[in-house]
């Protein structure tokens with residue numbers, strides 16, 4: 001019997017209308033767990049690098065994490081992976097909610113979608129009964145509207161639905177897939193639209209089996225209580241009304257202006273009132289005691305829910321107040337627009353207009369007030385109409401299509417993807433590494449285990465370290481003990497921390513764990529609910545796998561290297577690993593390159609960021625190294641670090657703080 | 659089915675709809691506790707508590723399975739509470755033919771909440787134990803009631819089969835199957 005997983009994939013060919021249920025190889029679970037790990041393996045095996053994201057041969061894979069549907073609280077993530085038309089790389093995307101456990105109960109670990117439907121369709125998965133159904137009557141319908149209509153037409157109020165809105169249908173690059181109040185951004189939205197797949201509805205009523213059920217269940221009763229009571233996990237922004245952190249430190253407009261001292265107590269009171277006057281309740285995801293989603297009814301708008309920093313992005317991009325976000329979110333979410341990148345695209349366009357690069361001819365009939373302009377541009381983008389057809393490709397591509405100097409206004413993208421709008425003074429070596437090398441192309445998807453800030457006194461640090469259950473090893477404890485200034489972090493320490501932070505995300509994405517309980521939530525108080533020391537046992541109880549800390553770390557490392565390999569095969573190299581030029585005002589390019597050298601070496605990658613044959617083979621990825629040798633990506637002589645001399649390295653490990 | 663007066667512990671689960679976050683941990687826990695063997699599998703569709711959820715209407719109503727009825731109600735009320743419309747069915751725990759709630763997915767047999775009877779007894783029903791936000795609160799109260807003979811689970815199941823297939827057909831099948839054993 002398979003435990004925690006079902007052992008079956010659903011293979012859908014939209015071009016031919018073919019549906020197959022395929023048993024999976026259990027040894028792949030031992031190697032990659034599930035979720036994004038398993039998806040990476042499928043994309044490596046089945047999508048050669050020459051396949052364009054818009055090709056019918058590009059795959060769109062929805063995968064439940066390995067532990068989704070087990071009693072473990074907070075494992076709610078569906079990994080949605082494909083090749084993104086915006087970056088041409090592996091698209092890392094996850095969504096919370098209720099989709100993953102429902103899929104498991106229907107009897108599938110993942111859905112692999114290829115081809116393109118001749119006209120708009122949706123997929124209906126009802127246990128063993130799977131159909132591709134006409135969706136032309138759902139054309140242009142909003143994300144939650146689509147879900148409601150599908151539930152009604154199927155007479156299945158408990159069906160879980162993931163859908164695209166008009167933005168996805170029109171292949172807007174900054175569109176996302178919506179599921180309830182959760183969404184999967186950064187790539188899969190436009191691909192789903194391109195495949196003419198409006199939605200997937202799932203209902204499952206089968207058992208999920210657990211290897212050591214009584215022990216696991218007892219443990220989960222305790223974990224749920226701990227999670228509920230732990231103020232450091234879940235979305236802290238859902239309960240903390242003091243949001244000075246984002247408003248005083250993040251950049252407004254087109255990632256342009258920092259407004260230090262913007263936040264006041266008066267503002268906080270006013271916004272608190274606005275929130276609670278319009279809030280219906282707070283809710284969350286399947287089998288999780290946290291309430292990260294704030295549900296708002298705003299006059300003239302459909303009810304909507306938001307999470308985290310999504311409530312700030314629109315009004316900060318428009319230099320407005322919270323009421324503007326409330327006003328626009330209800331509409332933007334129904335369109336299925338990602339609220340991280342979309343406001344930046346709009347603010348970028350408005351900057352181009354101010355600069356005279358876009359003119360009244362490009363923006364006919366645009367209103368004069370900023371709120372009106374946001375709505376105007378949003379409509380253009382969603383409909384891909386006029387200039388909207390260009391802006392719908394995201395800031396990077398739009399800048400190049402517009403030309404006339406617009407490229408200079410694209411100052412907040414990395415690997416062609418809009419980044420969180422942070423513009424700081426001094427370089428922080430750890431954040432440099434995370435932003436440069438993160439394959440998920442968003443800092444929030446790589447940071448989170450190591451605390452963001454040092455503690456002021458040695459005594460406090462000692463106290464902290466004594467109770468630090470999440471830390472993987474003594475070396476990292478020592479780093480924290482000796483760490484005094486935020487920006488001063490030695491090269492070796494930066495490498496170790498970056499690696500730890502990243503590995504925890506790779507663990508979470510494979511098992512379906514929510515980062516708010518795990519990989520993202522150690523950075524404030526160091527007290528995540530799940531970590532490298534308790535997860536192996538939990539996974540063992542659920543799956544029956546014989547797994548310890550080193551084993552889990554090795555799987556995460558394998559998945560990480562496989563994702564890198566997928567991108568390397570599509571052309572990713574060191575030259576692409578650049579945070580935005582003005583991310584820090586004061587840069588030290590020489591030092592940054594040394595950081596990269598050291599990190600690549602630490603990871604077992606060549607000086608160009610390619611995993612070496614030795615690294616790959618050690619992880620059992622021989623098929624990757626063979627492919628690299630065949631393609632000439634590796635020559636076979638990359639054993640030793642290529643450029644640096646060891647004496648240089650020794651010096652640098654000792655000194656160079658910031 | 660009249661009986662003597664006797665002291666009885668009335669077990670009550672108070673449900674606070676305003677507190678429910680819609681996590682369905684209660685459904686999961688109930689299904690795990692009632693799995694056969696106990697704890698062996700997870701399946702919220704087998705849960706004897708179901709949360710009726712309509713996020714667009716901000717409706718979150720946990721209901722527990724009560725008795726089986728062979729017919730659906732012929733008239734249904736719609737209530738408006740704080741501006742939100744609720745169908746009467748959202749509050750009803752009866753296992754009836756108009757919906758799939760509280761039926762074993764494979765056999766269609768009705769499920770019924772037993773307040774997590776256990777030996778030794780659980781401190782609280784499992785759904786209450788896992789509801790961290792306090793939307794479900796357990797209370798016990800002593801009450802004098804007229805003793806009533808309660809049908810057990812097999813009896814309820816059989817009754818629903820009789821309703822579905824008729825007594826004669828059921829008896830035939832039973833006879834046929836017992837010959838095979």
Ligand code: SF4
Nearest residue numbers: 678679681682684789
């Ligand atoms: S466990 Fe509590 S909060 Fe969660 S759905 Fe059930 S009743 Fe609602």
Ligand code: SF4
Nearest residue numbers: 688707771774783785
């Ligand atoms: S009391 Fe027990 S049987 Fe009844 S709904 Fe709750 S968990 Fe299920």
